Amino acid sequence: MTAWRVQAPVVAVVALGGAVGASARYAASLVRPTPVGGFPWTTLGVNVLGCALIGVLMVVAGRARAVHRLVRPFLGTGVLGGFTTFSTYALDVRQLVEGGRFRAGLAYLVLTPSAALVAVGTAAWLTRRVLTWRQA
Known part of the structure; x- marks a missing residue:
């Protein structure tokens, strides 16, 4: 019961x-x-933006001296986890392929995780640079 009270x-x-x-x-x-039949630009944008924000959060929360223990789960897992969406991405790929737009589905299948990885890495890198510059 104690573990539940903590969690x-x-x-x-x-x-x-x-x-x-x-x-x-x-x-x-x-x-x-x-x-x-259209390309799911909004879902792509949401996923890329969410990943960029996760990159910023990782750096800022990692460098903060005193962060309440609930900030990371609230913002990272909660807000940004709820904001980004793998299920809609998978459904969009399926709909594109089943709708006869195989190339668009394949492009979306590859583009989303690629852009998301670039977004998280770039945002983390830029955030580190800005924080280092502000401390100088």
């Missing part, structure tokens, strides 16, 4: 953050919906 606040902030992130992702899909 219960973490579970709560992840759930709360997930609701915030998923709501933001859904709002983006309402603002810029993917037309039937």
